[in-house]
Amino acid sequence: MSPQDPTQMRLMAISRLAAGGRWRVEAMRSLSEGCLLWFTKGQGRITVAGQTRGYTAHNAIYIPPGVMHGFEVGPQVFGTAVFFGRGCPVTLPERALHLRIREVHAQQEVNVTLDMIQRELDSDTPGHDRAAQHHLGLLGVWLERQAAKGAAEAVQPDAARRLVARYTALMETEFRKGKGVGEIAAMLGVTATHLTRCCRLACARSAIDLLQDRRIFEARRLLAETDTPVGHIGASLGFASAAYFARAFQHLTGLSPSAFRRTQDAPATNRPN
Incomplete structure (x- = not known):
């Protein structure tokens, strides 16, 4: 019954998050670490800080530590969840983000970065842990750049x-x-x-x-x-x-x-x- 160590950075298939019951993703909760949800297929609704929006393929949603959220995960939803771990040294946004990544190059860039992180996490070669952290830093930069691109289109909450x-x-x-x-x-x-x-x-x-x-x-x-x-x-x-x-x-x-x-x-x- 013990959960995974939240002090450690890790990647998980979004489809696996609800393996213990849909309540694990749909009910409101918060985490003690930052989390990035990268959806590559499917659609549903996600509520972050009390605001509900639809998500589709090629949506990147960053949820800072302590922010309440919950989302639907249907059988046709695929993607990757990145848990950054407590005390993560990577610079991450201070507010929640919901980014719709339309550029194919940007989609490919994040897919490659996630693949490289997972490869290093699975490796036992010297320096694999440092390499994973460096790739995680590139993921943080990607997130920062995509947030800057989307800022002009962002609608201010009423x-x-x-x-x-x-x-x-x-x-x-x-x-x-x-x-x-x-x-x-x-x-x-x-x-x-x-x-x-x-x-x-x-x-x-x-x-x-x-x-x-x-x-x-x-x-x-x-x-x-x-x-x-x-x-x-x-x-x-x-x-x-x-x-x-x-x-x-x-x-x-x-x-x-x-x-x-x-x-x-x-x-x-x-x-x-």
Whole structure:
């Protein structure tokens, strides 16, 4: 059940990210490291910092550490996810990016760079680790250049989207404390009604849906990857009681927390989405 070490840079096929259930990619979550999603085939929707957009082939999406996100991965979606690792020395963007790479040369350039990184990671020749880091640096430069090209076409978020981005950022620091939408809205200086209206405009979901999704994703992660008692998990996520946690979890997942944990040791074909 132990996750891969987030301090290490690694590449993974996007199709493999949902191997343990679609909840691992679709539910709202954040990472402690930067992540680049490079889609080469297929389409779907991705929500980053409370904003939902469609993605297609040759889209590059960079998600900084601590930024909430979730995305659809259908059976026809292919590409590569790059996890940069905590403390990565490569210069990376400070904000999330969604880049539509139209130039064939730029598409080929990133494909070759990713292939070279993977080749060095798989190698045992002297200096392969340094070579992988150098190629990763070139990936950072590619990302910076493509962001500069797309800046002129970027649409500035309106007030509703800016508020939702602030909400998801604040939620990331508060979701374990048991605060409701009303309390978080008050911290943002708006009403819960206004916040929910803005969330629906930005991503077609309510403020409470985003908050519950974030909490339940964290619950599923802890159930799948740790041996922490169910009651302790609920308390750590701000649920008032173990019974309330169990009801909320089952309402959103269709399984009790204990039943969900058991499925994580079952064959992949029996795992819930």
